[in-house]
Amino acid sequence: MSLRTSLPKIVTDTVPGPKSTELLKVRKDNVTDAVAMLAPVFVDRAEGAMVQDVDGNVFLDFVAGIGVLNIGHSHPEVVEAVKAQCDKYFAPNLNVFNYEQYPRLAEKLNEIIPIEGEKQTILVNTGAEADENAIKLARRYTGRTEIICFAGAFHGRSYMTMAMTSKCHPYKTGFGPLPQGVNRFPFPYCYRCPYGLEKGSCDMHCAKMFEESFFLEYVAPDETAAIILEPVLGEGGFIVPPDEFVQELRRLCDKYGILLIADEIQAGYARTGKMFGCEHWSVRPDIVVSAKSVAGGIPVACVTARKDIMEAVSPGELGGTYSGNALATASALKVLEIMERDDYCAKARHIGDMTMKRFQEMKEKYEIIGDARGVGAMLVLEFVKDRATKEPAKTETKAIINECMQNGLVVLGAGVRDNCIRFLMPLVITDEQVNAGLDILEKAIAKIDAER
Ligand SMILES: Cc1ncc(COP(=O)(O)O)c(C=O)c1O
Incomplete structure (x- = not known):
């Protein structure tokens, strides 16, 4: 199976794996921490919605360079x-x-x-x-x-x-x-x-x-x-x-x-x-x-x-x-x-519909989800400690992002209160990949919701 159509797979014991850990030392010594870091891994290659790191881990990318890659990684015609x-x-x-x-x-x-x-x-x-x-x-x-x-x-x-x-x-x-x-x-x-x-x-x-x-x-x-x-x-x-x-x-x-x-x-x-x-x-x-x-x-x-x-x-x-x-x-x-x-607008609407349906189902099950909103494939979940007070669940949001990462899904936070996760999947993502990512996300939410 090519990387483009593959599903996430973590092959190292923990993320980051050994090769990324070595390279992180080079980054730490030479690049200021002022440049933020989400995924502590180094990319080997990337196609469509998938990123393979130098240790062979395959990640599903729901961030797309923070909205840079609506067309996906390495679109062959763009290359x-x-x-x-x-x-x-x-x-x-x-x-x-x-x-x-x-x-x-x-x-x-x-x-x-x-x-x-x-x-x-x-x-x-x-x-x-x-x-x-x-x-x-x-x-x-x-x-x-x-x-x-x-x-x-x-x-x-x-x-x-x-x-x-x-x-x-x-x-x-x-x-x-x-x-x-x-x-x-x-x-x-x-x-x-x-x-x-x-x-x-x-x-x-x-x-x-x-x-x-x-x-x-x-x-x-x-x-x-x-x-x-x-x-x-x-x-x-x-x-x-x-x-x-x-x-x-x-x-x-x-x-x-x-x-x-x-x-x-x-x-x-x-x-x-x-x-x-x-x-x-x-x-x-x-x-x-x-x-x-x-x-x-x-x-x-x-x-x-x-x-x-x-x-x-x-x-x-x-x-x-x-x-x-x-x-x-x-x-x-x-x-x-x-x-x-290739009507990317239609692709965005399709991804958005699929994802929002799953978000609504998750919202029924997990009290930690305060709001699910967005338009097309620009969607967000806002997490709260309590639905009545809407107290922001900042540490829990970070924990969900980390849990996703360990299982091969890269998602990014948002919001002035740091209690949202935004979803910006590349619009070339397959339905199977969307569902695989949402499964990882749901497991992470269920785990953190149960632990709190
Ligand atoms: C709405 C909006 N405006 C401006 C910027 C700044 O763009 P850049 O990081 O390319 O300077 C961003 C970046 O995230 C953005 O989302």
Whole structure:
């Protein structure tokens, strides 16, 4: 059986095995612990949803590089496209020589990104860099300074994006002072409503607070350049904002001349069952920032905006040495071709349906599961010590993640309270692999739920 179609199998007595343990010493001595580590193993090869480590253990990957690998590890056609590009040239740098893939990728993104009217795109290298550029564009276009972002948001680790990111530790503590002009509004986290209200009977009280309080007491709307929002809160715990809330954001943006930025870095590229998370909204953003899965693992990030917004900047004001690198753009063009041809959105919906059904069954059985939510194949379980008080089960969540790892399933935490597990399986995963992973997960939950 090829690795691509195999199932998880641990062959060493414990994880990590001996070869990974040796290599971990090299990492420990030479790389700062500030770079987080989830799986304490070293990869030998990876295909589809499967990763084989240097000791021969085979893991099922429900993390996909934190949303980078919707197309799966080492998709053969993407590998071929990148190899073919390697034979020609790597990095002419668009500021120096033109090469076709850059404007072709921009052309493709302008075709598929759900912004109304004429659009243009610039390419950069990381999600944080793309968010930074979106803020530059919004400030220049509006001539205003203030940005509104949300509780629970994650936008990156550069200075501006750190300021817009919500969780203090480990992302912000001790790194200040942070840039000015960042204003935070509560996210509509209905499971833990910031106003103590219930979804369905709340009359969207949170959205009303913009005009009733926030614009009066915290930031003036006529000084606000942009509202930046993740269509599904990623690091913050895969929380889907109600459409009525986003509709209200759009209304406020139109009323006060504010731009609406959708940060699609984790939710984009078929993950939610639509090509972009904001396609679930009944309104459209003005700027879309995307990255991660667009190029199947080779770094490229994209800022797409209305053409009149892009026209507010002049030559040399945006860009960078590696931006829109030839290998990454060749990879991205192939990824997008495959995603459309093979209907990856349908794959995400199928995986999501299968998984959510199992989550609902698990929720009936295990009191530790407080909430199961998400959209498409962007799903999360939130763990609580007590369903009535919703006290976060942080240590238990960590224990479940570790138990999964020991049995060949790699899953990642989420949420500002560290009590969620997010699921981002590669969309090429087989049904058999989904079920095998969920079996491992269920056993881990049952064990930790019984032990507490
Ligand atoms: C929604 C969102 N925005 C921005 C970023 C930052 O991207 P990068 O790590 O490529 O800088 C991330 C990364 O996880 C993200 O999920």
